[in-house]
Amino acid sequence: MNAGDTLSALRVEKLLWRGRGLARLDSGQVVMLEPGVLPGETVDARVIKAAKDFLQAEAVRTLEASPLRGAHPCPHADQCGGSRFGMVTPADGLALKAGILRDAVARALGRSYAGALPEIRAVPSPDGWRYRWRGQIHVRGGLPHAMAHASNDLVPLTDCHLLAAPLAAAMPSLAAKLPDGRFTIAASPDTGEAATELDRTLLPFSFPDFGLTLRLPPNTFFQANWGLNQLLVRAAIDELGSFERIADLFSGAGNFALPLAARGRTVLAVEGSAPAVDTGTRNAARLGLGSVTFRSANLAKPASWSMVRGFAPQAAILDPPRTGAKGIGQTLLDMPGLQRLVWVSCDVVNTIRDAKPLLDAGWRLTAMSLFDMFPGTWHMEVLMVLERP
Numbered sequence: 006m007n008a009g010d011t012l013s014a015l016r017v018e019k020l021l022w023r024g025r026g027l028a029r030l031d032s033g034q035v036v037m038l039e040p041g042v043l044p045g046e047t048v049d050a051r052v053i054k055a056a057k058d059f060l061q062a063e064a065v066r067t068l069e070a071s072p073l074r075g076a077h078p079c080p081h082a083d084q085c086g087g088s089r090f091g092m093v094t095p096a097d098g099l100a101l102k103a104g105i106l107r108d109a110v111a112r113a114l115g116r117s118y119a120g121a122l123p124e125i126r127a128v129p130s131p132d133g134w135r136y137r138w139r140g141q142i143h144v145r146g147g148l149p150h151a152m153a154h155a156s157n158d159l160v161p162l163t164d165c166h167l168l169a170a171p172l173a174a175a176m177p178s179l180a181a182k183l184p185d186g187r188f189t190i191a192a193s194p195d196t197g198e199a200a201t202e203l204d205r206t207l208l209p210f211s212f213p214d215f216g217l218t219l220r221l222p223p224n225t226f227f228q229a230n231w232g233l234n235q236l237l238v239r240a241a242i243d244e245l246g247s248f249e250r251i252a253d254l255f256s257g258a259g260n261f262a263l264p265l266a267a268r269g270r271t272v273l274a275v276e277g278s279a280p281a282v283d284t285g286t287r288n289a290a291r292l293g294l295g296s297v298t299f300r301s302a303n304l305a306k307p308a309s310w311s312m313v314r315g316f317a318p319q320a321a322i323l324d325p326p327r328t329g330a331k332g333i334g335q336t337l338l339d340m341p342g343l344q345r346l347v348w349v350s351c352d353v354v355n356t357i358r359d360a361k362p363l364l365d366a367g368w369r370l371t372a373m374s375l376f377d378m379f380p381g382t383w384h385m386e387v388l389m390v391l392e393r394p
């Protein structure tokens with residue numbers, strides 16, 4: 006088989022990690038279908054690439070559609086790569102993600118893991134569409150665009166159903182004042198005020214449960230689905246139990262550290278981005294939260310860990326980037342006082358790879374929750390709790 010060849014009447018067995026569909030030829034050869042197909046569907050597909058163990062292909066015609074497939078609400082859905090699963094309801098999408106997650110975790114843990122797999126608690130997004138208060142647009146000639154699906158082409162956008170309504174409404178005027186390029190745009194869930202990463206402004210972002218309002222520059226990382234982030238932060242803090250000294254690793258501007266400090270915990274927040282550390286420090290000072298300290302450090306470097314060891318945390322929350330944090334498992338294993346880890350992951354396969362030394366040493370995965378941070382896409386945020394034996 007070569008790129009461009011057609012595969013006829015493939016049946017999609019199930020969805021795999023990264024939202025790909027699994028199918029097989031009569032010969033048994035595995036076909037990985039690009040995101041956008043659903044379990045049980047029959048499709049014709051075009052081979053994109055013949056890899057060593059499987060064919061990578063893209064569905065070109067649906068012969069038999071899943072009963073879950075409905076109309077995609079976005080007019081750009083055919084070309085845009087932003088929401089390949091917008092044709093299922095958020096509830097069905099969440100059930101599909103739970104299946105993907107269960108398979109991926111079992112596979113990543115492998116047979117050597119002796120513990121039982123915890124039940125997955127699936128937490129829906131309060132908003133099925135229009136949930137993002139931060140997003141990226143490509144600007145060409147003062148007009149907003151998105152990256153096309155499976156190519157580097159740009160698709161002109163008249164709207165984006167992923168963006169919160171005030172941010173979608175502001176998108177054309179924000180794009181009009183930007184040069185060509187790729188930019189972050191953001192809006193405040195409190196006031197609706199929208200800005201681009203080039204604007205020197207601070208947007209208010211509130212945590213009603215904690216009586217906190219952060220002031221964040223549009224160019225800083227913060228959880229895009231602010232509605233669901235409220236539930237994620239509350240769940241993470243509940244999972245940290247009554248431990249007093251907590252390390253927040255990959256803390257960003259303090260999404261977990263500041264609410265933890267508001268609950269009276271002593272927190273060391275470590276983050277690689279100096280502007281995020283500055284934002285966290287300024288918010289802590291303005292809010293009078295004296296029990297949190299922000300430090301800028303590259304956690305990929307072993308030397309950075311002496312300050313974490315010196316802090317002697319009883320528990321830690323970790324929220325590394327999608328690529329994970331290679332080597333961190335062994336480092337954490339060498340911290341004797343650490344009793345519990347709350348690991349927030351946007352790529353659970355990488356997370357389990359990173360946690361392997363702890364699991365091999367007898368740490369147990371005791372809870373797992375799937376937060377549907379990105380309805381309409383295959384992406385998910387997973388909160389895992391690991392406990393010392």
Ligand SMILES: C[S@@+](CC[C@H](N)C(=O)[O-])C[C@H]1O[C@@H](n2cnc3c(N)ncnc32)[C@H](O)[C@@H]1O
Nearest residue numbers: 255256257260276277278303304305324325326
């Ligand atoms: C997924 S974000 C989480 C941020 C924060 N916990 C939140 O919820 O807003 C990951 C963070 O890790 C930081 N980061 C990435 N690589 C790092 C490294 N090697 N050392 C320290 N921080 C890093 C990024 O700057 C980013 O703020």
